[in-house]
Amino acid sequence: MTPDDFRAAAHAAADLVSDYLDGLPARPVWQPMDGTARAALLDAPLPAGGTALTELLAAVERDVLPYPMGNGNPRFFGWVNSAPAPAGVLATLAAAAMNPSSAGGDHADVHLERTVVRWIAELVGFPHPAGGGLLTSGTSMATIVCLAAARNRAARAAGWDVREDGLAGLPPLVGYVTGETHSCVRKAAELLGLGSRHLRTVATGPDGRLDTADLRAAIERDRAAGLLPFLVVASAGTVGTGAVDAFHPIADLCAEQGLWLHVDGAYGAFGRLDPAIAHRYAGLERADSLALDPHKWLGVPVDCGCALVRDTGELRGTFSLVPSYLRDEAAGELGWFSEYGTEQTRPFRALKVWATIAHRGRDGLARDIARCTELARHLGELVTADPELELLAEVQTSITAFRYRPAGLDEAGLDALNRELPAAVQRRGRVFVTGARLGDREMLRACLLNATTTEADLALLLAEVKSAAADLHTIYRPDTEDS
Ligand SMILES: Cc1ncc(COP(=O)(O)O)c(C=O)c1O
Structure with missing residues (x-):
């Protein structure tokens, strides 16, 4: 490998990464990997010979970048995983x-x-x-x-x-x-x-x-x-x-x-x-x-x-x-x-x-963080205003904890439904939210860490939760048990 080979590959890598980051908001947040794609990673044989940098980049583009965890997307609300700061990506x-x-x-x-x-x-x-x-x-x-x-x-x-x-x-x-x-x-x-x-x-x-x-x-x-x-x-x-x-x-x-x-x-x-x-x-x-x-x-x-x-x-x-x-x-x-x-x-x-820190400065970071807490409070208001949803905790920082609570389900039914709900929402690919237990209840928790998330993204989150829940609800509704 010559220095020029490295330089050319580094430029190509910069384009690849820029395209990846640019394209994230338009893609599904997360999708289960198909078996072939998973096997390409899991079963990759130990290479006896070397691989050119250009081929490695092609493999990253084909086998790795299409299958992210999802946290770069503004509609990712799971766990506590943020989108990467661009300046941090370059510094790496x-x-x-x-x-x-x-x-x-x-x-x-x-x-x-x-x-x-x-x-x-x-x-x-x-x-x-x-x-x-x-x-x-x-x-x-x-x-x-x-x-x-x-x-x-x-x-x-x-x-x-x-x-x-x-x-x-x-x-x-x-x-x-x-x-x-x-x-x-x-x-x-x-x-x-x-x-x-x-x-x-x-x-x-x-x-x-x-x-x-x-x-x-x-x-x-x-x-x-x-x-x-x-x-x-x-x-x-x-x-x-x-x-x-x-x-x-x-x-x-x-x-x-x-x-x-x-x-x-x-x-x-x-x-x-x-x-x-x-x-x-x-x-x-x-x-x-x-x-x-x-x-x-x-x-x-x-x-x-x-x-x-x-x-x-x-x-x-x-x-x-x-x-x-x-x-x-x-x-x-x-x-x-x-x-x-x-x-x-x-x-x-x-x-x-x-x-x-230097890229955003203290003030820029403070604005981003304030935007996240504002979004989380707004989500709390949307939840409170919806009779099928229940806010489970005061929004103190940037996490909104809630559950789907349709009429007609007892606590055990609500628990079973809300326990399954996050995975059902995730599989649909439009938003990503995770769940946890809060005291004796199952809940969904949306963690807002991305200042580019919009109010429309929050509305989509709740629409997806309700739509996925309606599908699941038929399983847990008492009147379907006899049928
Ligand atoms: C409140 C809190 N404490 C500790 C941890 C563990 O931190 P780390 O995953 O960086 O080890 C987390 C991770 O989500 C967290 O949210």
Whole structure:
């Protein structure tokens, strides 16, 4: 391959990607793959010889790009997956061309990561001591990083060195979550040897927010039983309904009880940029740690999470291990990123974050986010106005939680119908929405992350839901059971 071959292929790739992105809104959002197309990917034999770049591009165009997950489309409302920010897409190519390990050292990627971590903290109003954070693969990993620091601090306070001695012999450390806390917290607790049964589920109010009185009672019970309460996990946007906890009362209780307050802001922390809902986040800055995902609401191409911590020393004290082959006299006071988390070789995530934020600027991002919350509220109004639909939660951020509720179905029938509804809507290809359980009910949740979504797209979403539901309804209607 000559440099000119690469240049020609790179130009062709740029055209291919531009055409792909351009064409997305006019295509079905998602469609099941046909068997032949799936087999072309699944059963591809290991190639013995090489393939020219031009042929590789042709294969990408034929076998890969026609079968997206759907999240680039403005009518995708599923899970918490955004369309990629164009500047981030371009930056990905340059980052791959440099291909550094952003573990540490004196090169551009490392310095840029320090800057974008500071920018992220500034965007969400979290205090940022130098070195107080790092980029991760996502919030699942950022949660492991933050909770490891919380665990080690709590153990140290009990006279225990977890790094040296492990956890055996230490009275159980207990953490507090709610029924709406994301599953990554439980995963982290299990991996960190805390045991998921030592995560207490605290009650929430009707607004989905953590009930501080119940939290206090649970802490007191555990202390009386000789256990070591150490952690509260609050949410800056739950994955189910987008609920934002009331941080001040929780932070007050954590301060009083000496507990680590961790906030899961994976999806919702950037909502603080929208003046219309910024008040909901008051007190977020008092957390000991915050995990959040630039690869969600900011649209930074996957993957990119971020762990922010108030006390840099706790993070470094938890993870720093510098074998002699990695000694670096030029590392400076803060050392290497690999001393603050689990990864040694680390990708150049910072360039796509830098490009995404710099392209829109703080104000552009704030406008995009405000547009999403406005759309979600509008969808809530459309749902409320429709007698066949039921809004299941206040729209606090940009998730609208609702269900189809035709007359004549009991709760079991409604549950069965709403459980099947998302997949039925998805198969039609015009919009994409996902479901979840909220308390004891099945619901649909539309997550608005794309500022180019229109009011017409929302109307189409509800029309599709009702049309797919009408087809399913015949199955669940009591009078059809006898026929
Ligand atoms: C509220 C919340 N927390 C945590 C996560 C996990 O984040 P990630 O998938 O980036 O690991 C998600 C993902 O959707 C989420 O919505």
